[in-house]
Amino acid sequence: xxxxxxxxxxxxxxxxxxxxxxxxxxxxxxxxxxxxxxxxxxxxxxxxxxxxxxxxxxxxxxxxxxxxxxxxxxxxxxxxxxxxxxxxxxxxxxxxxxxxxxxxxxxxxxxxxxxxxxxxxxxxxxxxxxxxxxxxxxxxxxxxxxxxxxxxxxxxxxxxxxxxxxxxxxxxxxxxxxxxxxxxxxxxxxxxxxxxxxxxxxxxxxxxxxxxxxxxxxxxxxxxxxxxxxxxxxxxxxxxxxxxxxxxxxxxxxxxxxxxxxxxxxxxxxxxxxxxxxxxxxxxxxxxxxxxxxx
Amino acid sequence: xxxxxxxxxxxxxxxxxxxxxxxxxxxxxxxxxxxxxxxxxxxxxxxxxxxxxxxxxxxxxxxxxxxxxxxxxxxxxxxxxxxxxxxxxxxxxxxxxxxxxxxxxxxxxxxxxxxxxxxxxxxxxxxxxxxxxxxxxxxxxxxxxxxxxxxxxxxxxxxxxxxxxxxxxxxxxxxxxxxxxxxxxxxxxxxxxxxxxxxxxxxxxxxxxxxxxxxxxxxxxxxxxxxxxxxxxxxxxxxxxxxxxxxxxxxxxxxxxxxxxxxxxxxxxxxxxxxxxxxxxxxxxxxxxxxxxxxxxxxxxxxxxxxxxxxxxxxxxxxxx
Numbered sequence: 001x002x003x004x005x006x007x008x009x010x011x012x013x014x015x016x017x018x019x020x021x022x023x024x025x026x027x028x029x030x031x032x033x034x035x036x037x038x039x040x041x042x043x044x045x046x047x048x049x050x051x052x053x054x055x056x057x058x059x060x061x062x063x064x065x066x067x068x069x070x071x072x073x074x075x076x077x078x079x080x081x082x083x084x085x086x087x088x089x090x091x092x093x094x095x096x097x098x099x100x101x102x103x104x105x106x107x108x109x110x111x112x113x114x115x116x117x118x119x120x121x122x123x124x125x126x127x128x129x130x131x132x133x134x135x136x137x138x139x140x141x142x143x144x145x146x147x148x149x150x151x152x153x154x155x156x157x158x159x160x161x162x163x164x165x166x167x168x169x170x171x172x173x174x175x176x177x178x179x180x181x182x183x184x185x186x187x188x189x190x191x192x193x194x195x196x197x198x199x200x201x202x203x204x205x206x207x208x209x210x211x212x213x214x215x216x217x218x219x220x221x222x223x224x225x226x227x228x229x230x231x232x233x234x235x236x237x238x239x240x241x242x243x244x245x246x247x248x249x250x251x252x253x254x255x256x257x258x259x260x261x262x263x264x265x266x267x268x269x270x271x272x273x274x275x276x277x278x279x280x281x282x283x284x285x286x287x288x289x290x291x292x293x294x295x
Numbered sequence: 296x297x298x299x300x301x302x303x304x305x306x307x308x309x310x311x312x313x314x315x316x317x318x319x320x321x322x323x324x325x326x327x328x329x330x331x332x333x334x335x336x337x338x339x340x341x342x343x344x345x346x347x348x349x350x351x352x353x354x355x356x357x358x359x360x361x362x363x364x365x366x367x368x369x370x371x372x373x374x375x376x377x378x379x380x381x382x383x384x385x386x387x388x389x390x391x392x393x394x395x396x397x398x399x400x401x402x403x404x405x406x407x408x409x410x411x412x413x414x415x416x417x418x419x420x421x422x423x424x425x426x427x428x429x430x431x432x433x434x435x436x437x438x439x440x441x442x443x444x445x446x447x448x449x450x451x452x453x454x455x456x457x458x459x460x461x462x463x464x465x466x467x468x469x470x471x472x473x474x475x476x477x478x479x480x481x482x483x484x485x486x487x488x489x490x491x492x493x494x495x496x497x498x499x500x501x502x503x504x505x506x507x508x509x510x511x512x513x514x515x516x517x518x519x520x521x522x523x524x525x526x527x528x529x530x531x532x533x534x535x536x537x538x539x540x541x542x543x544x545x546x547x548x549x550x551x552x553x554x555x556x557x558x559x560x561x562x563x564x565x566x567x568x569x570x571x572x573x574x575x576x577x578x579x580x581x582x583x584x585x586x587x588x589x590x591x592x593x594x595x596x597x598x599x600x601x602x603x604x605x606x607x608x609x610x611x612x613x614x615x616x
Contacts, residue, residue, distance in 0.1 A: 011321070011522075043352070044321040044522045167581075220362035222317035222354075230322060250305040250495050251532050253320075253328035255312040255360075271316035275323035275521075276529035 001031075002055035003146055003190075004065045007138065008086040009074035010230060012044040014135025017164060018072065019050035021139035022148075025156030026054035029148045034059060045230035045273055047084040052142075069094050069192045070145070072138050074121070076100035076107050077229035087111055091192035097141050099134060115188065117145070119181065122232070128177040129170070132232055136161070140178035147187040154179070223271055227254070231274030233289045235267060241286035248278035248287060302499040309335040318353040318360040323528025325518030325535065326350060326433030328492045330404060333431050333514075336502040339363060342380055342399040346373035346414050348406035349440040350433070364399065370413045373403045374421035377428045400506075402429040407448035408438045410515070411473050422482040422511045429505070430513045435520035436472070443523040443575075447473040450543075451595070452588050453575045460578035466588040467578060471595070479513050480549050488548040488557075490516040493535035497546055497557055504548075517544045525574025537569040541614070542596045545603070556603055563600070565614040566593045 005022060009015030016037040023035030037050040051065045067089045076098055078084040087109030090096060097117045098107045104116040121137045136157055143153045157178055161171045237248075242264065249257045249265050256272040257265050267278075279287040301307060313334040320327045326349055334341060342364040345351055351367060353360055368376035381401045387393035405414060410432035418430065437455045438444040445455040445468055454460045454467035479487050486505040490498045498516075505512035519535045521528040538544035539558065543566055546558040567589050570576040579585045597613045604611045 043319060044323075044528070046319055046321075219359050219364075220313075220315040222358040222360040223315045225317035225319070225358050227317050227319070246306045246308065250308050250332075251328065251492070253324050253331065253531070254316050254318070254322075255314050255331055256316045258312070259310050268316055273322035275531065276527075277323060277531050280529045281532050 002057070002059070003053070003070060004061075004068045005052045005070040005072065005142055005146075006065050006068040006086070007048075007050045007052070007072045007074065008078050008084050009048050009050075009134070009138075010044075010078070011046045011048050012133070013048075013074045014133045014138075015048045015074060016050045017135035017160065018074075018139040018142075019052045020163075021135060021157050021160045022052040022142055023054065023156075024160050025139070025143050025148050025153040026052070026146075028156045029152035031056055032059050034062075038064065045227070047078060047081060049084070054146075067091055069190055070142060071096045072142050073098040073100075073107070074134050074138050076102060079107050079109050081229065087114075090114055093190065093192045095145060095188055095190055097138070097145065099138065117141070117185075117188070121181070124177060124180070128173055136174040136178040137181045140181040141185060144182045144185040145188040146190075150179075150182060153182060223268075226270050227273050228268075228270045231272060231292055233274050233276060233291050234269065234272065235274070235276060235278050236288045236290055237265065237267065238286045238288060239264060241284050243284050243286070245283060247281050247283060251277050251281050253277070300500045300503055302496055302503060305495050308332070308495065308499060309338075311335065311339075313339055313341070313362045315360045315362060317358065319355050320349060320353050321520075321522045321528070323519070323521040323531040324349070325492055325516070325520060325531055326406065326435065327353065328531075329431065329433050329490065329498075329516040329518055332492065332495065332498055333402070333429075333502055334363070336499055337400050337402065337429070337506065340397075340399050342366060342401050344368060344373045344376040344380060344401060344403045346370050346403075346405040346409040347440075348409060349435075350404055350406070352440065370409055372417050373405050373409060373414055374417045374426065374428070374430070377401045377403050378421055378424070378426050381426060381428060400429065401427075402431060404431045404433070406439065406518075407432060407434040407436060407475075408440075408446045410434070411448045411475050412446055415478075418479075419482055422479065422484050422513075425510045427509055428511060430511065432475070432513075432515045433518035434475075434515050435518045435523055437520075437523055439520050439523040443520075445470075448475070450592075452570070452579055452592050454578055455575070465578065466585060467575070475515055476547070476549070480552060480554070483552060484511040484513050484549075485509070485551055486512045486548070488514050489544070489546055490514055491535045491539050491544055491546060492516065492518070493532045494539060494546060494558060501548060501557070508550075523575070525577070526572055530572065534569070534572050537564065537572060540564045541566045541569040542600050543569050543592075545599065547603075554603075554606070556607060556609065559609050559611060562612045563596075563614040566596050 007015040019035040023033040026033040031054040033054040035052040073086045092113045094114045099121040108116045121134045256268045344366045347370040436448045444457045450472040458468035460467045485508040488501040519531040541564045547556045
């Protein structure tokens with residue numbers, strides 16, 4: 001068996017750690033394994049990609065995985081995000097594991113030739129860990145689907161989390177969370193197509209011009225990036241309580257707040273990243289929060 | 296230098312934004328907020344000159360958040376880039392090829408890596424030559440863009456990628472933070488100030504005031520870094536406030552070399568209250584507390600303020616050591 005797994009997450013969700021947990025677990029289960037992230041600037045919330053390869057024979061492939069057998073999508077907003085493009089190159093007959101509350105048909109990237117498995121890992125992580133870090137649970141989902149033994153998986157998980165420097169308490173919570181995912185799933189029989197020896201590589205990062213030109217003469221055009229999909233929680237202004245003190249406006253690092261013609265502050269949800277500074281700093285507590293899926 | 300100000304409260308912050316939403320910086324970025332406010336005060340006719348660092352990533356082809364101009368230089372040479380730009384603008388105006396109304400303010404923006412370490416000599420050169428420019432350093436006390444490696448701005452007791460807390464070095468970094476304010480002052484710049492985003496009116500006034508001086512106008516902004524320091528982005532302003540209230544980040548300015556503190560906490564909060572908010576100091580509290588390291592940090596804060604109080608005749612109620 002030779003499996004190529006590509007993880008797509010947002011900075012802070014644990015995509016890189018997930019790739020390492022899986023690599024560790026596969027190695028412990030007797031496979032040859034590689035794991036590595038895309039090197040880039042470190043950004044919380046920005047799309048992140050990491051890879052794991054494992055095989056029962058020697059692995060001669062190197063570099064990015066352009067044609068994975070499995071993609072693990074840790075945030076469903078990445079499906080339609082052109083800078084992540086998680087379904088690009090996924091082999092026919094492959095498996096996509098998507099963290100979402102939406103039905104599979106809405107998050108399959110328009111692909112009807114692959115299996116899509118949906119899981120609500122964010123809710124579980126918020127319940128168990130208190131924050132949306134999914135490295136253990138998404139790695140568990142891939143490991144179980146790929147038939148890696150429970151023992152090797154837990155050993156690989158604990159090793160990696162120790163390496164990262166987590167406390168024993170947090171490691172045990174992660175193990176509980178990951179085991180729940182592992183036990184819920186079954187191995188998936190994958191029949192991915194073999195690519196011809198000189199396969200055409202499909203680039204998985206696509207820069208889409210939002211009206212830019214080679215010289216970027218149209219300055220201030222970044223609003224078309226829509227960083228609003230980085231958000232886990234959104235600020236909501238209660239205009240009855242708001243006193244127009246402008247403190248939220250002053251402290252917004254994103255310019256995602258503006259002052260309307262009537263003098264009241266408005267939030268640009270297309271680009272607000274959900275840092276929630278406005279909620280913390282609001283003197284009359286007029287800014288509440290809700291999770292993006294309304295829970 | 297002008298002492299009148301149009302900034303009384305945060306409501307006076309200009310409502311025009313020159314940085315569009317949708318940049319690719321982390322949620323809750325202190326450096327992004329500093330640039331946004333700085334730009335508001337200086338207005339639209341601006342050219343930023345940037346050395347390698349987080350702010351470089353804010354613009355990611357082909358989407359640009361800035362509505363003004365941007366020149367990107369090598370790590371060491373942003374002030375040299377500013378010199379070229381300033382000279383170019385001056386020459387064009389002298390030749391009548393550029394109207395005075397089309398002139399641009401030249402602003403270097405770098406992190407502490409470029410300001411304290413890699414670009415220090417070119418900054419010293421620009422100050423020596425009396426270059427008419429602004430320098431905004433967003434100081435997040437390490438090389439945050441590449442994963443939080445130690446810089447000479449990293450304080451004693453902070454862990455970083457290259458100064459982790461280990462059995463051999465249980466306190467993390469054991470060097471002291473370089474005093475860039477004093478280093479710049481020794482070079483005789485006409486206006487130098489420290490800023491904190493959490494003290495917005497002080498911030499606005501200093502940018503306004505510096506603008507009335509000709510020559511190098513230099514600012515060090517305390518830029519909270521949720522990713523590198525390890526705290527929830529929603530606490531960015533809280534963490535900055537605590538740094539000021541504990542005295543760990545003094546707000547001050549130097550006009551023609553004369554130092555004045557622009558904000559003195561009524562009663563200093565113990566510095567541990569600030570340290571506790573961040574994972575980069577977690578090893579000072581867990582698994583066992585390191586009272587000797589915390590006392591060392593408290594002592595350095597108290598010594599700083601005792602000296603400032605003596606020099607400026609301030610009344611300070613310092614926290615217990």
